[in-house]
Amino acid sequence: MTEVNTCLEKLQLKWDKLAGVTTDGCPNLTGKNVGLLKRMQDKVTEINPEQKLTFLHCIIHQEVLCKTVLKMNHVVDVVTKVVNFIRARALNHRQFVALLEESESGHGDVGYHCTVRWLSLGKVLKSVWDLRDQIQDFCAQKGHAIPEFSDEEWVADLGFAVDVTALMNELNVKLQCKGVFVHEMYCAVKAFMRKLQLLSNQVKERVLTHLPTLKAATKAADRLQKYSKMLNALHGEFLRRFQDFKNLESEMQLVSSPFSCSVENAPSDVQMELIDLQSDPLLAEHFRSVSLLEFYSSLKEESFPHMRRHAQRILVLFGSTYVCEQTFSVMKFNKSKHRSSITDEHLSAVLRIATSDIQPDFNALVKAQNRLDYSH
Known part of the structure; x- marks a missing residue:
């Protein structure tokens, strides 16, 4: 504090x-x-x-925590050990890369899985799935056989994990975009929860259109019922964890969709202003043609003071702590042992540029620098 x-x-x-x-x-x-x-x-x-x-x-942090309900440790642990066996030994790594080049697999290598990197698990699982035959042959030659790769049930679990983590990575990337308001992030999460319900019902009916890796891994109906329950459990975990955003949903909707929300359900201090807003066709047209920030900035203070204040409070909220994570990553990359002489002032400038979505006016900067050079 x-x-x-x-x-x-x-x-x-x-x-x-x-x-x-x-x-x-x-x-x-x-x-x-x-x-x-x-x-x-x-x-x-x-x-x-x-x-x-x-x-x-943080909405991204909660999304990452939700996947723990899938209980896929038996898959992740084996994949991690396999990757470590290949990557942690220099000779093994060189020989495996050479094997991939000879087989023309389309993959140049397998990556490490790091728990603090939100997207790494999905990428590692996908690469191991694509290279599972080469990995199995390589490990067998090294006397390090992997019995799980011959287990149909484990391979099916791996295929399911590949598809689910790919879907969650897609959501994660949407949540990491710059300039995304809190209501837009929550809309992406709600859409993902609806997708989970659809997938759960489809898997129960043996329809695997949207889970291609699982479709290639298994056709056993008894296993599909298990995956349907896991998707349903993941949906329940999302519902449980995002209650703080759920409680804020009506207020977010008032800002994001003021012309379609109910006046009766709106806070009492904005009801009269909301009626005036919804009754003005020019404002409705203006709302469809500009961004939210521009629209609420254009509202007159004397006519819509409470609506403006309510919009300000919602639009300034941070849906995630991603900007902090991004700043730490940029700082660690720039303030490395190879750049030990970088000053705090320069580091601060680098961080400011890396975490800002403001576009610099390079022409004005060059002109200003030229004038400075001429004056000297």
């Missing part, structure tokens, strides 16, 4: 402007009595008793 307070003072940010806090969900942050969020709410309440903060658990 002391560090947060110091940071706000340094950046000259006011506590009464704080709308919400997004965390990774660890207990020392979210504790109800002495956690950071409780202390931040108490600090805000001292200034304005009516102000309530919105607390969210």
Whole structure:
């Protein structure tokens, strides 16, 4: 709390402007009595008793945690051991890469799986699936046979894991995009949950159109019932974990779809303004032709003060902590042992550019630099 307070003072940010806090969900942050969020709410309440903060658990972090309900450790552990056997020994690695070049498999190598990298598991599972014959032959030659690769049930589980992680990686990439508002992230999650329901029902009916790897791995009806239950369990885990976003859904809809939401269900302070908004055809046309930020910025303060304030509070919320993860990755890459002389000022500039979606005006920068050179 002391560090947060110091940071706000340094950046000259006011506590009464704080709308919400997004965390990774660890207990020392979210504790109800002495956690950071409780202390931040108490600090805000001292200034304005009516102000309530919105607390969210990073949507990407929750999505990654959801896959633990699939209980695919018996697949991931074997794949990890196989990859480590090939990659951790230099001779094995060189010989395996040479084998792939000779067989013209289309893959140049297999990658490591790292638990802190959100997309790595799906990519590793896919590469092992594509190269399973070459891997099995290579390991057998090395006296390191892999019996699981000959087990039909395990291979079917691997195929299922490849398809599910591919779908989750697709969702993950959507959630990592820059400039995505919290309601757009939650819409992507809701769409994914509907896909899980569809897949669960289709697998139960032995329809594997959207699970091509599983389709190639097995046709046993008894196994398909198991996978249908696993997809259903994954859907239930998504429902359980995203309650904080679910509680905010009506407020997000009011901002993202103001012309279609119900006036009766809207907060009382915006109901009259919402009626005026929905009754104006020019504003409806303007809403369809510009971005959300431009639309709410164009609303007159004297006519729609509560609507503007409500939009401000929702649009400034962070749906994830991805910008923090991205900053740490960029910092680790730039502040390496090979660049030990980089200054804090230059590092700060690099991080600012890497995590910003503002497009620089290069022509203006060049002209300014030229004028500076001429003056010297």
